[in-house]
Amino acid sequence: MHYQAPERDAAFLMFELFKAQEIWPQIPAFSDFSEDLISAVVAEGGRIAAEVLLPTNAPGDEEGCTWQDGEVTTPEVFKAAYRELSEGGWLGLAGNPQYGGQGxxxxxxxxxEEMLWSGNASLYLYGxxxxxxxxSIDAHGTPEQKQMYLPKMYSGQWTGAMALTESHAGTDLGIMRSKAExxxxxxxxxxxxxxxxxxxEHDLVENIIHLxxxxxxxxPAGTKGISLFIVPKFLVNDDGSLGERNxxxxxxxxxxxxxxGSATSVINxxxxxxxxLGEENKGLAAMFTMMNYERLSIGLQGLGAGELAYQLSAAYAKDRLQGRAPTGAQNPDGPADSLLVHPDVRRMLMTQRAYNEAGRAFALYVGLLLDQGKYAEDAEAQARSELLTPVAKxxxxxxGFDGAVMAQQVFGGxxxxxEWGVEQVVRDARIAQIYEGTNGVQAMDLIGRKVLRDGGVTLYKFIDDMGQSEVADAHQAxxxxxxxRLVRVTDSIIDRSADDANLPGAVSTDFLALFGLTIYAWLWARMACVAPADEFGESKRITARFFFNRILPASIGLEQGILSASDAVMGLTPEQF
Ligand SMILES: Cc1cc2nc3c(=O)[nH]c(=O)nc-3n(C[C@H](O)[C@H](O)[C@H](O)COP(=O)(O)OP(=O)(O)OC[C@H]3O[C@@H](n4cnc5c(N)ncnc54)[C@H](O)[C@@H]3O)c2cc1C
Incomplete structure (x- = not known):
């Protein structure tokens, strides 16, 4: 497998599109950051992804994890790689500097994170x-809890885990049975x-801290009666040393x-x-500090998978000789032309590229909002980041999964x-659509909590702001x-939901897709506007045209589906299934 961190794109997004160098000086916590420092961090993160994590990706998949008598063994190659990842401070990159994070x-x-996910999703999951x-500990813990756990977790000496799901309680956590006396x-x-x-449970580190x-x-019954607990594998003595096994x-x-390579355990x-951790019966809210982070991170897993898959398929398409170009032989001395001459192969590669590059821009935008919410106490940015988190996830x-399947298609048989590695990317990418709240649940969160609850106020403001942005003339209309279209569809959903309780769920997934497409359209129009006058900038403008011509039209179909009557969704009786 080969992977090259998208450093040029990273610099473009950071400094040319979002102009972070003009925003950060206004936030005291970031006032010392220079373009050089940030570029060096990105370059080193990319190196860790490509040179430390990627080589462990296929071997980790082949070896997998094993369980014996309660002990879990991770792939042999993971140990040193995890150590290098954590000791380099990569886990605590945005963590609280008071407790060992990098701030x-x-x-x-x-x-x-996107790069680390591309490098090895199974391994980065532990991180x-x-x-x-x-x-979650930082936001809800006592000063003693923070001091006891955070420095060792950020430094990679200990790992964390999140224990919500029970066999009968997945999406519906309110019916969980675990007890705390x-x-x-x-x-x-x-x-x-x-x-x-x-x-x-695993053998990468000496202690595992379960929440x-x-x-x-x-x-109380339901989600209002859930509390959150720190339950370490080994109890921790007051001096920080490990005590008895829990x-x-x-x-x-x-x-x-x-x-x-990621160990998924039943834990008794x-x-x-x-x-x-935090207050009694307010555990779900405290857990949401962790879950909101994880949701964005799992979205980045999808993005990382999409980028890795794209790079594998683009390299393959360049090398593989099959058939001749419709316009005449491009490689007349060879037995055939490369796959790149075929418009249908180009369609698959361009689609992946258009999604990945817009996705990366969107991820940075959500990151920027989170920074503004946290460090500049900007309530509007915070609310917008909450609106966009389920969309990103x-x-x-x-x-990412679609892109991985497209990349697999480029490889043919x-x-x-x-052995080509792309089928592993497809298998690894699939889970991101399921865990950390299924994508169906994300769509319900978007429509229910983030749009209907405030009557669409946060969304309409965002749509307004997108409309005011400076974008390329070619894509303005x-x-x-x-x-x-997004306004029309939102108006209609808000209106019809008032007297049809099934309506939000019937259209939620399509609505999230329409919203995602529209955000990508905004970002492509902006990227095309600021792209430099060089080869890199030209490739941005061409990919933007591809997005507007070939991908955005899907929004027309989504609108038609959402606006049409959806009573047939619930039309059959249970016996008819
Ligand atoms: C590899 C892996 C790793 C995981 N890691 C963790 C972990 O670290 N910690 C942890 O606690 N859990 C973990 N999970 C659990 C995971 O988060 C759940 O599997 C997931 O949230 C869905 O729950 P479920 O499997 O019980 O499905 P269900 O809740 O039974 O859902 C089944 C289907 O019904 C839909 N559905 C359910 N309720 C609704 C609703 N109200 N509205 C609309 N649709 C609905 C879902 O979208 C889904 O399509 C992991 C799962 C896997 C497979």
């Missing part, structure tokens, strides 16, 4: 769960079985379609000692066999039409 902008972290757990010393005894816990959702005795164990690991908690992972 870098989220916008930059989004770029680097992303750790970072998410750190954010208060102990005399202020800790809690946690009992229950969680399934599908990523990095719940576990459980219910206190007499807690009362939980891995019951088994899953045998999965992809991400086989048998009166394990837990420590309340679902749209990136859907397009060779894409279906193992098409962009305006797309924005008008």
């Amino acid at each position: 870098m902008p989220k916008m930059l972290a989004c770029l680097v 992303t769960l750790t970072v998410g757990a750190c954010l 208060p102990n005399a010393d202020g800790s809690y005894a946690i009992t229950g079985t969680k399934i599908f816990i990523t990095g719940g 576990v959702l459980a219910k206190l005795p007499g807690a 009362g939980w164990a891995s019951g088994s690991i899953e045998h999965k379609m992809g991400i086989r 908690y048998d009166g394990a000692t837990g420590f309340l 679902a749209y990136f992972s859907d397009r 060779h894409g279906y066999v193992h 098409d962009l305006q039409e797309a924005l008008d």
Whole structure:
């Protein structure tokens, strides 16, 4: 496998499109950052992805994880790579510097994360769960909890895991059964079985810090009765050294379609000692600090997969000789022309490129909003980042998977066999559409909590701002039409939802797709506007034209589907299935 970090694109987005160098000086926490420093971080992150993580990607998939008597062994090649990743400070890139994080902008972290996901999704998962757990402890923990856990997690000595799911309670966490009984010393005894816990047990590090959702005795029913607990594998002594082994164990690991180097465990908690994180019965809200981070990160997993797949297929298409160009032989001395002469192959490559480059721009934009929300206390930016998080999670992972399948198609039959690597990318990319809240659940979150709840105020303001942006003249009219379409569709959904409770769910996935396409149209129109007058800029302008001519028209079909009657969705009786 070969992968080259998209450094030129990163610099274009950071400094030419979003002009981070003009924004950061206004945020005291970032005032010291220079273009040189940021470029050096991106270059080094890209090197770690390409030279440290990527070489472990296929071997990790082949070896997978094994379980024996509660112990989980990860692929042999993972150990040194994980050490290099964590010791280099990459996990804490945007983490709190008071506890060992690097305090870098989220916008930059989004770029680097995409690269790490491209390098090895299974391996980086251990890292992303750790970072998410750190954010939750940082936001909701006591000063002692922060001091006890964060520095060792950011430094990679310990990892984190997130334990929500039970066999009967996946999307519907309100019906979970895990219990937390208060102990005399202020800790809690946690009992229950969680399934599908990523990095719940493994041999990469000496301690694993679980954040576990459980219910206190007499807690209110449903999601309002859930609390969050820190439940380490080894209890931690006051001096920070490891104490006794806690009362939980891995019951088994899953045998999965992809991400086989990532250990997914059943965890049995048998009166394990837990420590309340945040307030009683407010656990779901505290867990959402972690989940919102993870959602964006899992979106970046999709983006990283899409980029890796694109690079594999573009390189293959250049080398593979099949057939002749419709316009006449391009390689007359060879037996055939390269796949690149075929317009249908170009269609697949251009589609991947158009999605990946717009996706990267969108990721940076969400990162920028998060930075403005956090460091500049900009409430509007915060609300907008919340509106866009489910879109980033679902749209990136859907397009990443589509892109991986397209890349596989470029390889023909060779894409279906193992040794070329692209079939692994397809298998690994698929999970991003399912975990961390399925993409269906993201679409419901978007339409329900983020649009209907405030009557569309946050969304309409965003649409307005997109319409005011400076964009390339060539795409101004098409962009305006797309924005008008999004307004029409949103108006109609808000209006019809008032007396049709099934309507939001019936159209939610299509609405998210329409919103994602429209945001990409805005970003392509902006990128085409600021692209430099060189070969790189020309490739941006051509890809923008491809997006507007060949991809954006799908929004017409989405509008028609959403606006038409959707009662047939719920028309059949249960017996008819
Ligand atoms: C490899 C892997 C790793 C994972 N890692 C973790 C982890 O680290 N920690 C953790 O806690 N969990 C983890 N999970 C669990 C994962 O988050 C859940 O599988 C996922 O959230 C869906 O829950 P479920 O599987 O129970 O599906 P269900 O909730 O049963 O959903 C089934 C289908 O119904 C749809 N659906 C359900 N409810 C609704 C609704 N209200 N409205 C609309 N549609 C709905 C869903 O979208 C889905 O398509 C992992 C899962 C896998 C496979």
